[in-house]
Amino acid sequence: MFKTFERLYPFLYKHRFRYLLGIIWIFLADVMQMFMPKVLGKLIDDLGSGALSFRSLLYGLLVILGSALLTVLFRYLWRMYIFGTARTLEYDLRNMLFSHLLTLSPNWYNRRKVGDLMAHATNDIGAVRFAFGGGVVMFFDTLILVTMTLFVMITTINLKLTLIAIIPLPLIAIISHRFGGLIHHRFREAQEAFSRLSERVQENISGARVVRAFVQEEAEIEKFNEASHQVLEKNTRLIRVQSIFQPVIQLFVGLSMLIVLIVGGGMVLSNTITIGDFVAFTAYLGMLVWPMRAIGWVINILQRGAASMDRLNRLFEETPDICDGPDTDYSIRTLKGHIEIKALTFTYPGQNKAALKDINLSVPPGHTVGIIGKTGSGKTTLVSLLARLYEAPPGTIFIDGHPIHRIPLSVLRGAIGFVPQDHFLFSMSIYDNIAFGVEKASLQEVEQAARMASVHTSIMDFPDAYQTMVGERGVTLSGGQKQRISIARALLKKPAILILDDALSAVDAHTEAEILKNLKQSPTPRTTFIIAHRTSAVEHADEIIVLDEGHIVERGHHDTLLAQGGVYARMVEEQSLRGHLEAIL
Structure with a gap:
């Protein structure tokens, strides 16, 4: 179990004094509890012998009241120090997880579901926090209270009676160990089932319109019920173990109390101990009931925390496919946008067929390249490699003469304004969406970017x-508004390289022409890649390349390609004809 929490050792070391103070407050709170049974037993003995005076009664009551008040104070303090530090752990762990997730490559996210990741960030982190909050408190409270109570019972009341009373304790420890592993395994299964349920809920909420459009409400409800039933079944299996575990612990606690009543009662009758000692002993034994029960809870909480940390560790152990390497040249701080692609052939991980084949391209700074081709021809793959969303083979892509692998990722991606096909906007204001990625952008700058994107x-x-x-x-x-806001967001960065991946598909021809005109007249020099299905979007590009099944089948200026009468010319003709027919109809 300790190895499972190894990742948290730096945090625990940093906050060791807060945990230490919390344990000290637990110790002092338990010390205060030791006074009350003994004082009560003394008062009972004095009452029985006739030696009880008003002064001694008042003194005893003040000691009990003072001990109770100090116990309250110390319990407040250990809660602040231990529970407060556990909340800080939760905060740090959540930040660690979020930061780590942002480093992972797109291909990793293709294999994972959002609901599962959300379960890690909520339930699993919460279970770890409780292990280092309530679990730590229960562990040390149990250890300290049992040790002190047994010491007082042995030294001030009766050794024999104490030894008889604690006979069940070793059995409790053995049972707790046996049940601990089973709880760990079943809790992990329950968490994984909850992750699958979260995935189902997240997908249906995100795709609510699609579900309704295809009248799949009943089918999705049935799938949800199935996932929910799995959660119920896994948690029921966990509860079965817990339901046996806790009563068994209680059985041995009750057995201990029964032994004390029988043996202790006999000792009182034989005058081996006084009635006051018996009352005090019974009170001390009652104080041991909580730690005996807590043994089961501590095992349960720590095993749940360990199971959740186990799941989190598997996420933390994931490494990004793409990161800065030992040959990264950190002296590169800016890029101008001169791009060279040499004999580039690329195959996606796990695929057999190459997505790009023998691509050669030279783009001077400030030039615009139009990329045309049918769906699946490799257009998005090409620009994704430029942004290092996927790793190109070494020696195939150079920017400003530097191999792309040697450019620091922060510099490379900071120099690229990427508008992907999936124009994602965050749930915040339009201003914040456009200003995303640019610190302290003024409203004037945001408006200027919006004007260039024809969305102001x-x-x-x-x-x-x-x-x-x-x-x-x-x-x-609308789809067109989202696309244009995404374009404005990319333009606000003033990137050296601008990539528009089918970013004009949802706007009309007039708006498209306006955006392209604004880009061409912009005083900011940039190398631009425009991926489009409509030839009108690329006809003014400095160079147009036509992709087909990963190959460049045609390249040149708009007029040159028309004169060749090849694939591009046929696309222009087909789209022109389609436009005429739509106008007539």
Whole structure:
């Protein structure tokens, strides 16, 4: 179990004094509890012998009251120190997980589901926090209280009676060990079932429109019920173990009390101990009931925390496919956008067929390249490799003469403004969405980027203008508005390289022309890649390349390609004809 929590050792070392103070407060709280039974027993003996005076009664009551008040104070302090530190652990662990997730490559996310990751960030981290909060308190409270209580019982009352009373304790320890491993395994199964349920809920909420459009409500409810039943079944299996575990512990606690009543009662009758000693002993034994029960809870809590930490460790052990390596040249701080691609052939991990084959391309700084081709021809793959979302073979891509692998990732991606096909917007204001990635961007700068993306007028039509909240994934906006806001976000970075991956598909021809005109007239020099299905989006590019099944089958200027009468010319002709037919109809 200790190896499972190894990742948390730096945190525990950093906060060792807070935990130490918390344990000291637990110790002092337990010390205060030791006074009350002994004082009560003394008062009973004095009452029985007739030696009880008003002064001794008042003194005894004040000691009991003072001990109770100090116990309350010390319990407040250990809660602040231990529970407070556990909350800090939860905060740090959640930040660690979030930071780590952001380093992982897109291909990793293709294999994972959001619901599962959310379960890790909520349930699993919560279980670890409780292990280092309530679990730590129960462990040390049990250890200290049992040790002190037994010491007082042995030294001040009767050794023989104490030894008889603690006979069940070793049995409790053995049972706790046996049940601990079973609880760990079944709790992990329950957490994994909850992760699958979270995945189902997240997918249905995100795809609610699709579910309704295809009238799949009943089918999805049935799938949800099946996943929910799995959670119920796994938790029921866990509860079965816990339901046996706790009563068995209680059985041995009750057995201990029975032994004390029989043996202790006989000792009182034989005058071996006084009635006051018997009352005090019974009170001390009652104080041992909580630690005996807590043994089971401690094992349960720590095993749950260990199972959750086990799941988190598997996430932390995932490494990004793409990161800065030992040959990274950190002297490279800026890029101008001169791109060379030499004999690039690329195959996605786990695939047999190459997505790109023998690509050669030279793009001077400030030039615009149009990329045309049918779906699946490799257009997005090519620009994804430029941004190192996937790793290109060594020696195939150079930017400003530097091999792309040697450019620090932060410099490379900081120099690229990427507008992907999936134009994702965050659930915040339009201003915040456009300013995302640029610290302290002024409203004037944001508006300028929006004007270049031809979306400023649309934004000003909203009642709250740039402070309009867009909803999750930009649900309150049209497809064209989302695309243009994504373009504005990329332009605000003033990147050396701008990539528009089918980023004009949802806008009309007039708006498309306006955006392209703004980009061409922009005073900021940038190398631009425009991926499009409509040839009108690339006809003014400095060079157009036509991809087909990963190959460049044609390249050149718009007029040159038309004159060749090849694939590009046929696409222009087909789209022109389609436009005429739509106008007529």
